[in-house]
Amino acid sequence: MRRYTHSPLGEEIRAAAGRYAIETEKLLAFRGRSVLIALGYATVDSACCGTGGCGFAFVPGYLVGWKVSRNEKGEAVSEVEPIEDEKEREELRRIIRDTEKVDQVNFW
Amino acid sequence: MATGIRDKVVILGMGCSRFGERWESNAEDLMVEAFQECIQDAGIDKKEIQAAWLGTCFPEISVGQSALPLSVTLRLPNIPVTRVENFCASGTEAFRGAVYAVASGAYDICLALGVEKLKDTGYGGLPEFGSNAGPRNFLVQPNITAPGTFAQLASGYAAKYNIPDDQLKRAMAHVSAKSHANGVKNPKAHLRKAVTEEQVMAAPIIAHPLGLFDCCGVSDGSACAIVTTPEIAKGLGKKDLISVKALQIALSNGYEFGYNEWDVDHFVTTSIASTRAYEEAGIKNPREELSMIEVHDCFSITELVTMEDLHISPRGGAIKDIMDGFYDADGTIPCQIDGGLKCFGHPIGASGLRMLYEMYLQLLGRAGERQLKDPRLGLTHNLGGFPFMNICSVAIVGRYEKR
Numbered sequence: 001m002r003r004y005t006h007s008p009l010g011e012e013i014r015a016a017a018g019r020y021a022i023e024t025e026k027l028l029a030f031r032g033r034s035v036l037i038a039l040g041y042a043t044v045d046s047a048c049c050g051t052g053g054c055g056f057a058f059v060p061g062y063l064v065g066w067k068v069s070r071n072e073k074g075e076a077v078s079e080v081e082p083i084e085d086e087k088e089r090e091e092l093r094r095i096i097r098d099t100e101k102v103d104q105v106n107f108w
Numbered sequence: 109m110a111t112g113i114r115d116k117v118v119i120l121g122m123g124c125s126r127f128g129e130r131w132e133s134n135a136e137d138l139m140v141e142a143f144q145e146c147i148q149d150a151g152i153d154k155k156e157i158q159a160a161w162l163g164t165c166f167p168e169i170s171v172g173q174s175a176l177p178l179s180v181t182l183r184l185p186n187i188p189v190t191r192v193e194n195f196c197a198s199g200t201e202a203f204r205g206a207v208y209a210v211a212s213g214a215y216d217i218c219l220a221l222g223v224e225k226l227k228d229t230g231y232g233g234l235p236e237f238g239s240n241a242g243p244r245n246f247l248v249q250p251n252i253t254a255p256g257t258f259a260q261l262a263s264g265y266a267a268k269y270n271i272p273d274d275q276l277k278r279a280m281a282h283v284s285a286k287s288h289a290n291g292v293k294n295p296k297a298h299l300r301k302a303v304t305e306e307q308v309m310a311a312p313i314i315a316h317p318l319g320l321f322d323c324c325g326v327s328d329g330s331a332c333a334i335v336t337t338p339e340i341a342k343g344l345g346k347k348d349l350i351s352v353k354a355l356q357i358a359l360s361n362g363y364e365f366g367y368n369e370w371d372v373d374h375f376v377t378t379s380i381a382s383t384r385a386y387e388e389a390g391i392k393n394p395r396e397e398l399s400m401i402e403v404h405d406c407f408s409i410t411e412l413v414t415m416e417d418l419h420i421s422p423r424g425g426a427i428k429d430i431m432d433g434f435y436d437a438d439g440t441i442p443c444q445i446d447g448g449l450k451c452f453g454h455p456i457g458a459s460g461l462r463m464l465y466e467m468y469l470q471l472l473g474r475a476g477e478r479q480l481k482d483p484r485l486g487l488t489h490n491l492g493g494f495p496f497m498n499i500c501s502v503a504i505v506g507r508y509e510k511r
Contacts, residue, residue, distance in 0.1 A: 005306050013307050016299045016325030016453050042312040046325040049255045050233035056312040
């Protein structure tokens with residue numbers, strides 16, 4: 001089990017190469033359990049790599065405990081079980097890509 | 109019989125501009141900003157500089173060709189000025205020129221300055237390599253990207269040592285979070301914002317497994333050094349001298365690129381350059397003797413693998429050292445104590461001298477909030493190009509202890 005800190009929605013997290021923000025969070029019913037999904041966008045406008053951007057989904061894992069505590073900055077922390085099985089990941093990728101406007105689906 | 113550069117040349121003064129999106133300044137302004145700090149630190153008159161080297165990688169889009177931009181901008185007194193370019197090692201290459209010129213006895217006092225202004229191009233990223241890498245570039249390396257090739261390095265490293273994806277990602281996240289934590293304390297850094305490993309892990313992918321925070325940014329900046337002999341420095345009243353212990357550059361020769369023996373798991377050049385540098389500096393055990401390092405963290409995987417190519421971490425052992433905090437600010441050998449490329453960005457010609465600037469400040473006890481306890485030897489490392497074909501520079505500086 002891992003702890004997932006909820007980023008403030010819409011707040012940009014900056015790197016030297018660009019930035020990203022989590023816009024929404026969803027719980028997806030999957031195989032009798034709930035999967036936590038964070039949906040966001042990224043802008044890469046200052047990287048040596050070039051210029052670009054994307055919508056993306058980040059999947060911390062199966063939800064074990066919803067916002068069970070807070071970190072020192074007061075941000076909510078959930079407990080999740082990372083999804084490691086490649087077949088489950090592939091199925092989730094397909095579902096999320098079919099329902100959300102994202103270019104990539106990343107797992108923890 | 110060659111005797112190397114150890115303790116033959118000392119740094120008389122250094123300067124560094126603030127790095128960042130310097131829309132208000134042109135390249136010339138950045139050069140002046142760095143030089144003014146440097147000449148004041150050196151305590152000499154500009155007329156005493158006898159030769160100079162300018163390092164810049166993309167002159168066409170920043171300062172222009174030839175060495176005139178440096179000579180004219182600083183109104184140098186009609187001295188010989190040479191422009192050098194060697195990809196990301198350009199700044200260190202300029203330093204090498206100035207140091208060797210003093211060591212040869214041709215000159216007493218020389219200047220090395222690196223500068224790059226990359227933010228004014230109107231787009232992110234570096235200029236198209238096709239125009240700069242020679243007429244056969246599209247035949248030998250078509251459609252490659254820097255993140256793509258360094259992602260292959262990450263995959264090759266993970267495959268060689270059987271490292272699970274999430275373990276490698278977490279180690280790279282630690283590399284990045286550590287540098288951002290250090291950069292917060294540096295007023296000259298481009299980005300001064302701490303990030304958590306979790307935020308790094310949650311960022312979208314650029315080229316798997318490299319995410320947004322595993323890649324450095326482009327930036328504007330300049331840094332410079334004035335070098336001389338220990339005797340002249342003492343004559344000028346300098347007491348705490350910082351000397352050059354080693355300067356090595358190693359270039360790929362086609363081995364990695366042309367044959368299938370190399371497993372895309374390490375940098376051949378870095379391993380060779382660092383071995384030579386330790387020999388030149390008289391270092392027997394870098395893990396025990398080095399106080400701090402600044403390495404070319406163009407991508408987090410570069411820093412991770414470089415720890416092994418510098419022969420500090422054992423082969424396949426960098427992840428353990430990284431996660432144990434060995435390279436953290438309070439670790440045994442702090443790495444990127446100034447924030448590194450992750451926080452400074454990478455104005456190519458300036459980066460090598462910016463790294464040396466931090467080593468210089470640390471060795472003199474002038475690094476303020478970032479100051480390490482009693483550092484004696486600092487190593488800087490640049491890597492220009494791609495894992496399969498690159499230029500690596502390694503410099504070692506330390507307290508001058510020769511009597």
